[in-house]
Amino acid sequence: MKQSPFSFADLLIRRGSASTLLAATVMLATALSGCSDGQAKHANTTQITSAQWVTSANSAQLVASGKGPANEEIAIRNPDTSGLLGRVKASAGGTWTLTAALPSPPCTVIADTTRTNATAPIKVVGASAEACAQTAPSKSRTVKQIRANAVVAPNPPAPNGVIVSPTAALNGLPIQISVNDSLIFTAIGSDPSALTPLTYAWDFNGAVPNMAVQNPGSVKFNRPGVFNIRLTVINSQGIPDVTPSMRVVSVSATGSQTTQGALTAAIISPIGDTSIPVGGVVDFDAVAAGGTAPYVFMWDFSGAVPSSIGQTPGAVTFTRAGTYAVTVTVEDTSLPPVRFATPLQVNITVANSPSGANQPPSGIVRSPATDVTIMSGQTVFFQATAIDPDAVPNTTITYVWDFGGGAPVSALQNPGLITFTNTTANPVTYTVKMTATDAQGAVDPNPPVRNVTVQGATTPSAQAPVADIIEPVADVSVPINTVVTFKATATIDTPNALDTLWTFAGVAPDAAGLTPPPVKFTTVGEHSIVFTATDTVTAQSLQVFRVITVTDPAAVPPAASPAPARFEAEINPRGQVAIHTGESIAFLGGVELPGRAVPVDTDYTYAWTFPGGDPANS
Secondary structure (H helix, E strand, C coil), rough: CCCCCCCCEEEEEEECCCCCCCEEEEEECCCCCCCCCCCCCCCCCCCEEEEEECCCCCCEEEEEEEEEECCCCEEEEECCCCCCEEEEEECCCCEEEEEEEECCCCCCCEEEECCCCCCCEECEEEEHHHHHHHHHCCCCCCCEEEEEEEEECCCCCCCCEEEECCCCCHHCEEEEECCCEEEEEEEEEEECCCCCEEEEEEECCCCCEEECCCCCEECCCCCCCEEEEEEECCCCCCCCCCEEEEEEEEEEEECCCCCCCCCCCEECCCCCCCEECCCCCCEEEEECCCCCCEEEEEECCCCCCEEECEEEECCEHHHHHCCEEEEEEEECCCCCCCCCCCEEEEEEECCCCCCCCCCCEEEEEEEECCCCCCCCCEEEEEEEEECCCCCCCCCCCEEEEECCCCCCCEECCCCCCCCCCCCCCCCEEEEEEEEEECCCCCCCCCCCCCEEEEECCCCCCCCCEEEEEECCCCCEEEEEEECCEEEEHHHECCCCCCCEEECCCCCCCECCCCCCCCCCCCCEEEEEEEEEEECCCCCCEEEEEEEEEEECCCHHHHHHHHCCCCCCEEEECCCCCCCCCCCCCCCEEECCCCCCCCCCCCCCCCEEEHHHHHHHHC
């Protein structure tokens, strides 16, 4: 067989786009069908029993079935391109079926798992025979081995994403909830090559719309079924996590359509276990949903600092080396209270740092709490803090906000309201990064990022929520110590994006939900109650008010003091009298009380003054 005319010196073989080059000696040879590398991962127990290309008027799909290790994830690939076609989890009985919508059919498919080798290729029934003939590999032929010096640039390692909340159920079983229950979804991602920012893609398997934010927060499941929730993290070069994090949620139909859902909770700061030096500071925060608001958060710091009660303990300084299991127990305020099944926990490892070593600060974006989507011309409120392990929090820290071109760079700790615009027809995403630097010049190595997506100019404007307080139906006046129940209705355009808030003017804690806990009014006066409904996607909101006037019937107003009596003197003679020098006048006096009789048993004192008379007074 004639050999192709190869001429080699040094080969430059590039895989991916990493800058680190690895020198190697490469042997080029034909890989014969059926050869083994002698390094098999595991005996293969995965099979493909059928593969078919199914088309209809509205869709075209690959449907593949087979067998594999029970409860393990099966990857189905195109051996001609090495591309991933989809993943599916084998059942407890070891069977699996994948349905994947693809732009064109593969000619053959293979399957493997993380523990098993790939199967032999199987033809896809229904794929174009002509197209497959054009892409079919040529027959194997022997090629003379050629040795050459090569420089190999390895592919950058893939990023890694982890679903932090909800925690996985024991023994790999689905998380069991009922219709209208909510779960809090949070995640953390990392990339070994620091190819940031990372993109987070949540696939909720049809339970709710898919999301592209790091922390979707509270997600309400309003229909029954079993849903495979998948998180895929993608780095800035488009390389995806090859082992997406998953949760299986089983939603039963037994839940009431009017309940607020089961209580669920999560620690949102820190996200996962954390290591710090002695004297380091960690910011703690948690959230809860479902049940009856408001919620009670009870934190235990394993003796590092005193326990505390409250949703946000804030910055906590760890002054002694060791590992501390920090837990928070969450209860709602129903009667009796419902407690979240398991205390939430993060482990804080505190190590002695090298003497004199300056530790970089850690920046925290307080607002917005997650990525946001807004309409063109709307604003987002930005607020931050930073923790410096070597100093008191928020001192000698400089802040730089880069709004990704959406607004000028800001050096304020809290830039406040920033307006974003988009004059194009398509959505535009601005990546906002906040970088904190301490007084010694140490820069936060992992500055926090928020993505602000601004809808295109042609996107229809979202309608504001429609809301009303239906109990009480109007402003009311009640006696002191009366318990008043409140209820509201609210609808929005965006599914599963309603956020509610009741504020009670200091009479009771703020609360969420359409039906807050009853409120007892113990203070006389007017109290303005506000219900706010917000579409968390479009940021549209509406406020409704009720005024509760509280009175105290037992309070008797003081009796009015009688008006003092108005005395008038009666003098006789009346008016002016003309006399000669030395003549005399007889004067008579008396008392009148206009409109009243003069008491006969009252003594009065009279004082007369006679200017120029004799005597002058009497």
